[in-house]
Amino acid sequence: xxxxxxxxxxxxxxxxxxxxxxxxxxxxxxxxxxxxxxxxxxxxxxxxxxxxxxxxxxxxxxxxxxxxxxxxxxxxxxxxxxxxxxxxxxxxxxxxxxxxxxxxxxxxxxxxxxxxxxxxxxxxxxxxxxxxxxxxxxxxxxxxxxxxxxxxxxxxxxxxxxxxxxxxxxxxxxxxxxxxxxxxxxxxxxxxxxxxxxxxxxxxxxxxxxxxxxxxxxxxxxxxxxxxxxxxxxxxxxxxxxxxxxxxxxxxxxxxxxxxxxxxxxxxxxxxxxxxxxxxxxxxxxxxxxxxxxxxxxxxxxxxxxxxxxxxxxxxxxxxxxxxxxxxxxxxxxxxxxxxxxxxxxxxxxxxxxxxxxxxxxxxxxxxxxxxxxxxxxxxxxxxxxxxxxxxxxxxxxxxxxxxxxxxxxxxxxxxxxxxxxxxxxxxxxxxxxxxxxxxxxxxxxxxxxxxxxxxxxxxxxxxxxxxxxxxxxxxxxxxxxxxxxxxxxxxxxxxxxxxxxxxxxxxxxxxxxxxxxxxxxxxxxxxxxxxxxxxxxxxxxxxxxxxxxxxxxxxxxxxxxxxxxxxxxxxxxxxxxxxxxxxxxxxxxxxxxxxxxxxxxxxxxxxxxxxxxxxxxxxxxxxxxxxxxxxxxxxxxxxxxxxxxxxxxxxxxxxxxxxxxxxxxxxxxxxxxxxxxxxxxxxxxxxxxxxxxxxxxxxxxxxxxxxxxxxxxxxxxxxxxxxxxxxxxxxxxxxxxxxxxxxxxxxxxxxxxxxxxxxxxxxxxxxxxxxxxxxxxxxxxxxxxxxxxxxxxxxxxxxxxxxxxxxxxxxxxxxxxxxxxxxxxxxxxxxxxxxxxxxxxxxxxxxxxxxxxxxxxxxxxxxxxxxxxxxxxxxxxxxxxxxxxxxxxxxxxxxxxxxxxxxxxxxx
Numbered sequence: 001x002x003x004x005x006x007x008x009x010x011x012x013x014x015x016x017x018x019x020x021x022x023x024x025x026x027x028x029x030x031x032x033x034x035x036x037x038x039x040x041x042x043x044x045x046x047x048x049x050x051x052x053x054x055x056x057x058x059x060x061x062x063x064x065x066x067x068x069x070x071x072x073x074x075x076x077x078x079x080x081x082x083x084x085x086x087x088x089x090x091x092x093x094x095x096x097x098x099x100x101x102x103x104x105x106x107x108x109x110x111x112x113x114x115x116x117x118x119x120x121x122x123x124x125x126x127x128x129x130x131x132x133x134x135x136x137x138x139x140x141x142x143x144x145x146x147x148x149x150x151x152x153x154x155x156x157x158x159x160x161x162x163x164x165x166x167x168x169x170x171x172x173x174x175x176x177x178x179x180x181x182x183x184x185x186x187x188x189x190x191x192x193x194x195x196x197x198x199x200x201x202x203x204x205x206x207x208x209x210x211x212x213x214x215x216x217x218x219x220x221x222x223x224x225x226x227x228x229x230x231x232x233x234x235x236x237x238x239x240x241x242x243x244x245x246x247x248x249x250x251x252x253x254x255x256x257x258x259x260x261x262x263x264x265x266x267x268x269x270x271x272x273x274x275x276x277x278x279x280x281x282x283x284x285x286x287x288x289x290x291x292x293x294x295x296x297x298x299x300x301x302x303x304x305x306x307x308x309x310x311x312x313x314x315x316x317x318x319x320x321x322x323x324x325x326x327x328x329x330x331x332x333x334x335x336x337x338x339x340x341x342x343x344x345x346x347x348x349x350x351x352x353x354x355x356x357x358x359x360x361x362x363x364x365x366x367x368x369x370x371x372x373x374x375x376x377x378x379x380x381x382x383x384x385x386x387x388x389x390x391x392x393x394x395x396x397x398x399x400x401x402x403x404x405x406x407x408x409x410x411x412x413x414x415x416x417x418x419x420x421x422x423x424x425x426x427x428x429x430x431x432x433x434x435x436x437x438x439x440x441x442x443x444x445x446x447x448x449x450x451x452x453x454x455x456x457x458x459x460x461x462x463x464x465x466x467x468x469x470x471x472x473x474x475x476x477x478x479x480x481x482x483x484x485x486x487x488x489x490x491x492x493x494x495x496x497x498x499x500x501x502x503x504x505x506x507x508x509x510x511x512x513x514x515x516x517x518x519x520x521x522x523x524x525x526x527x528x529x530x531x532x533x534x535x536x537x538x539x540x541x542x543x544x545x546x547x548x549x550x551x552x553x554x555x556x557x558x559x560x561x562x563x564x565x566x567x568x569x570x571x572x573x574x575x576x577x578x579x580x581x582x583x584x585x586x587x588x589x590x591x592x593x594x595x596x597x598x599x600x601x602x603x604x605x606x607x608x609x610x611x612x613x614x615x616x617x618x619x620x621x622x623x624x625x626x627x628x629x630x631x632x633x634x635x636x637x638x639x640x641x642x643x644x645x646x647x648x649x650x651x652x653x654x655x656x657x658x659x660x661x662x663x664x665x666x667x668x669x670x671x672x673x674x675x676x677x678x679x680x681x682x683x684x685x686x687x688x689x690x691x692x693x694x695x696x697x698x699x700x701x702x703x704x705x706x707x708x709x710x711x712x713x714x715x716x717x718x719x720x721x722x723x724x725x726x727x728x729x730x731x732x733x734x735x736x737x738x739x740x741x742x743x744x745x746x747x748x749x750x751x752x753x754x755x756x757x758x759x760x761x762x763x764x765x766x767x768x769x770x771x772x773x774x775x776x777x778x779x780x781x782x783x784x785x786x787x788x789x790x791x792x793x794x795x796x797x798x799x800x801x802x803x804x805x806x807x808x809x810x811x812x813x814x815x816x817x818x819x820x821x822x823x824x825x826x827x828x829x830x831x832x833x834x835x836x837x838x839x840x841x842x843x844x845x846x847x848x849x850x851x852x853x854x855x856x857x858x859x860x861x862x863x864x865x866x867x868x869x870x871x872x873x874x875x876x877x878x879x880x881x882x883x884x885x886x887x888x889x890x891x892x893x894x895x896x897x898x899x900x901x902x903x904x905x906x907x908x909x
Contacts (some may be wrong), residue, residue, distance in 0.1 A: 021307045025502040034301030047090055055086050085319065095288075138280035139335040140295040144250075144272020160235045160260045162210035165309055167259060168192065173205070174216065180814045185236050199223045209235060231753055235260075245270040245308050247318040262309035263316060269314075273693050280338045284308060285315040286686030295350065305606065325393050329401035330356035345379070345391040360402040362383070367398040407483050414438070417445035417493035431480045432471045437553075445471070452610040455486035494872045501580035505532040508539035508588040523578045525566045535586065543586040545576055549878030596676035600625035603632035619663045619672075621680055627663070628682060634659050636683040640673060658886060685779060692767035696722045697866055698730035699773045714762045715753045715771065730776045733838030733860050747841045777803045777838060778858030784865035785828025786821035812854040813845070813863045826864055830854075832866030 007779075020463065042049060044268025137145070166172075168188050174196065176182035186194040192205025202219060213233045214632055220231070238260040246252045248273025257266060263284055272879035273279055279295035282641075293310065298304045315903025321338045326349055328334040339348060345364075350353060361382040376545045379391050381401075394397075411423045413428070418439035441447060447469040453461040464481075468491065471480035501517040510533030517523060522639070525545070529535060543566075545559040561574040564587055569575065578584070598621060605626025610616075618639070628634060639655040658666040665672050674680075693705040694713075715736075719725065732751035750773065752761035782788075783802035797803055805820045813833050817823060825831060830852060833845045838860030846853040 012252050018790055022652065023176050042087075045816060046199070047087065051090070052086065055090065088321070100750040110814050113577070115720055130145065137275060137336065138273075138279055138324055139333070139337050140299065141273050141275075141277070141365045143295065143299075144268050160209055162208060163307065163309065163313065164208055164209045164211075164235065164260060166204050166209065166212055166235075167239055167241075167311060168205060170235055170259070172212075173236040174220075174703070175232050176220070176226045176230060178224075178230035180224035180226055188239075192683045196220070197304040209233075241310060241314075243314045243316060245316045245318075245738040248274045248320055249318050250274055255392070256739060257310075259310060261310065263310060264298060266294075266310060266316060269317075273321075276320050277318045278338060280340055281319060283312075283315075283317045283319070286311060297407075302900070314758060317830035319357070323393070323395045324401060325397045325399065327399040329399075330359035330403045331401055332356065339393065344369045344383070344393045345381075345399065347390075348393065349401075355401060356461055358403045359545050360404045363402055365400040365402065366391075366393075367400070368394060394837060405791075411486065413486075413488045414491070415488065416450075416491035417442045418491055426483055426485055430483050431475070432466060432468065432483065433475050433480050433491065435483060436468055436472060436491070439491070440495070441468075441491060442495045444495055445493050450489060452481075452489040452490070454484065455488075461488075466790070472894050503528065503578050503581065504583040505529070505586075506583065507543070508536040509533055509586060510536060517578075518764045524570070524575050525561060525578065525584065526575050528568055528584055529563070529567055529579060529586075535563060535567065538589045539587045540592060543584065545578070546583040546585065547579065547797045548581050548583075550581070551874045566905045598674055598677065599679045601679065601681045603629045603684045605629055612674070616674050617672050618657070618659070618665060618674060618680065621674060621683070624657070625680075627662070628659075629684075630690045633685045634661065638681045638683065639674075642677045662806050694718055694765045695770040697770060697772045698734075699726040699775055700724070701726060708765070708767065712764045714763050715748070715750070716756070716757045718765060718771070719750075719754060725773060726785075729773050730774045730860065731773070733774040733777060734859050735772050735839055737770045737772070739767065739770075740766050745840055747839055749839070774838070774860075778807050779860065780807050780857055782816055782865075783862065783864040785825040785832075785848055785867045786865050787823055788821055790822045791820075804819075807857070807859045810856070812856050816852045816857060817865065821865075825865045825867075827870075828865040829868055830865075832868070834864050834866070836862045836864065 007125075042052065044368075112708065147704055157835045166188055168187045168190050172186055172188070172194060173185050173504045174182060182196075184196060185198055188194055188205055192203050193201035194204055195201050199220065201440050202216065204215075208217065216233050217228060231531070238258045241259045242254055242256050243265060245265050249267070254268065255269050257269065261269075263282070267273075267539060273282075282293040282295070284291045284293060293308055294304075323339045323341065323343075324336055324542050325339060326336045327348055331349060332355075334352065337348055337351045339351075347623050362380055364379040364381045366377040366379060367376060371525055381391075384391055385796075408423075409427050412426045412435055413423050414435055415421050418436075418441050420439050424435060424438055435883045448467060449464040450468050452464045452466055454463055454464055466481070466489070470477055474480070499562055502514050503517050503523065505528050506512050509529060512532060515528075515531055525543075540565045542564050543563045545715075547557040547559060547563065549555055559576055561576060563574075565572045565578075566574040597609050598612050599609045599618065600621055604622060605628075607625055610624055618637075622628065622637075635658045637657045637659055639657060641653050643651050643653060643654070653805070660666065694708060695705050696718060697703050700719065703722065706718055706721055725731070729753075733753040734748060736746040736748045737744065738746055746763075748763060748771075749761040750771075752759055753763070756762070768801055781802055781804050783800050786801065788797050788801055788803050792803060803820065805816065808815075813835050814830070817833070831845055831847055833854060835855035836842045837858050843855035845855065
């Protein structure tokens with residue numbers, strides 16, 4: 001017995017005049033009777049009420065939570081549509097289960113395979129294919145899961161395409177640049193009109209952007225003068241709409257988005273179809289109109305989405321996927337695909353990107369569930385394609401396109417010391433000498449011995465020794481064996497039978513490195529130097545050989561030699577004969593001497609470090625550093641010198657010299673020649689500096705840059721030099737910005753600085769300082785945690801919950817907040833109220849126990865009410881409960897003590 005709410009749903013079913021066409025069932029002919037009780041209709045269709053409730057819940061419609069008193073016309077229409085669809089699905093599914101397993105091919109001339117033999121073995125033994133661990137999604141659903149599609153909001157600056165349909169709330173930018181000039185932004189009002197100054201209202205709602213642009217281009221010529229190419233219209237800001245997305249989606253519900261988004265973007269916002277959601281039959285419902293969106297068609301032609309722009313209160317319904325097939329094997333994109341009723345095997349392969357180059361078309365394997373069994377059907381795809389037909393698929397079919405076996409049989413292979421190695425076609429009567437002739441042995445090839453790997457029928461290889469020399473010289477001999485398929489012949493190289501040894505040359509040669517050693521020849525030091533490119537010009541006359549002994553790897557012998565003698569005299573004892581693994585080292589002269597340098601610093605054009613030379617003088621050293629700068633003090637050239645004495649600690653001395661502009665040292669200065677490690681420092685003229693500037697901006701008589709002409713020049717002096725302030729100057733808002741040391745904004749009191757020049761407010765200015773004096777300000781700003789929304793519409797409230805009001809002399813922050821901002825908001829606190837004055841100075845509310853002193857507000861100030869930080873869940877849990885009884889007891893005790901003290905004092909008096 002169904003409950004009251006189920007009766008309500010069935011009442012909706014009866015009121016909606018449920019109609020299920022006979023074509024849906026194929027065997028029930030009395031389903032079009034109108035006016036019968038809904039429960040009787042369900043019984044006639046053999047559908048239980050509980051089954052219907054379960055299916056409706058799966059689609060997001062819980063009939064147990066519907067109140068009949070709240071059912072309106074829209075709800076009736078919605079449930080009518082969903083119930084019709086669900087009942088039709090249940091009837092169709094029951095019919096599909098009753099149909100025979102094998103599809104009847106209606107596309108001649110396609111031969112269909114015969115039914116499987118009775119009692120086939122289990123399919124798991126017939127098909128060597130493991131089930132995937134994770135069920136793959138339907139192809140097309142991945143577009144929505146990646147979340148890569150941008151969802152446009154109403155505030156974004158985007159240009160809708162020409163197919164975008166205009167509606168109420170869209171803002172259009174109209175631009176005319178001809179004899180008449182127009183540059184206006186107009187809004188489409190509730191009646192669908194735009195109202196341009198000087199023209200009657202023009203209806204644009206329902207038109208596409210392209211159509212509206214062409215209509216306005218012609219229509220506005222009645223009121224303005226311009227040519228066609230001097231007119232343009234674009235959508236400045238798109239309107240926002242609410243769309244309803246239901247059915248098999250990840251996040252069903254109502255979404256508010258910009259109307260610029262097509263249906264595809266809206267589905268992305270809802271997470272796209274669920275695992276069982278359709279991608280081929282997504283319905284866009286707009287009143288009595290309905291359109292179907294196909295994701296596969298969109299993937300082939302993205303412009304298809306432009307026909308699916310949304311309007312206010314549109315419904316998007318995603319049903320369940322009906323016919324889902326899976327294809328694997330030799331196809332470009334193995335996946336699950338949803339097919340329409342007229343799409344079968346050929347279309348499935350097309351959606352999968354086509355066949356692979358190694359696809360075996362004679363035996364396409366289809367796994368199908370039929371009559372409570374899993375069966376396998378083998379299809380000759382080549383025959384189907386040649387005949388121009390197709391093979392009919394059923395829901396749940398799994399298609400496997402096998403790969404061609406790439407194992408090649410008719411070849412022999414030649415490896416090793418031959419010019420042409422690799423595989424060769426094995427021809428009848430092909431022998432060993434024929435294969436070796438094709439490979440062309442290298443000069444290093446060893447022909448008295450080779451071996452062959454012979455492939456046996458059991459899949460194993462066996463070794464066989466060969467004599468290629470005999471086979472080549474006497475083709476009729478038994479050594480010239482007959483080759484078989486997949487034989488591998490290996491020709492050895494002489495190099496394989498000799499140890500590879502080397503020697504090393506390091507140091508002052510042009511090509512140091514490791515070189516192969518010829519064990520049959522003699523290698524000397526002279527040969528090794530020539531092989532490694534010869535000696536470098538910086539090579540010293542000293543070298544040595546490090547000799548290692550294989551039998552005793554921990555021992556090494558060092559053999560010194562003279563490189564000059566060894567190079568020039570091949571018969572000298574220095575020209576050692578090398579042995580394998582010798583390492584020869586030749587030293588560089590530079591590595592045997594210390595590097596000396598001097599350094600020039602200070603007021604020179606190119607200060608730096610220079611290599612020392614005994615002939616280097618002070619004059620040449622300063623010249624190498626670019627000479628003196630114009631700020632250099634030629635009478636103050638300091639030379640710092642390290643005194644180095646053998647076996648004695650070093651000490652440093654300093655000389656001060658005078659040079660002229662030609663860098664000649666003045667008579668009497670003895671330090672002219674330099675020594676290693678000397679450091680020359682050219683000082684600058686004391687207090688040498690170029691002009692330094694302070695910048696005045698805003699309300700001064702002559703704003704601009706002013707040079708600092710006195711030491712420690714102050715603010716008042718610069719204002720006076722700039723002609724003073726203008727009548728509109730707002731002294732309370734003046735600010736100083738200091739660029740030196742990245743100080744930034746400095747709060748100043750310009751009024752005090754000008755009135756009391758000896759006060760600390762009259763700051764000393766530095767190079768790069770900027771003083772900005774604004775115009776008079778008569779406004780005060782209020783922002784933060786105040787109740788502006790209770791008093792003002794959105795157009796008055798600025799970002800940050802801010803509003804501007806007129807200044808009232810002498811009033812404090814609390815006055816402005818109560819009068820203009822409707823007081824403190826729930827999250828705000830009076831004690832967190834601050835006032836930021838126009839010059840950047842901030843004052844906070846002073847808490848004096850029982851009362852507070854709020855900052856006085858000046859012109860141009862900003863009043864801000866701070867918010868109390870929201871406590872985290874942990875803080876809320878850790879907070880101890882308040883014991884109000886204990887607080888009351890303590891308060892009464894304190895009050896009693898105070899009253900007792902008052903009575904005692906009165907009695908004493």
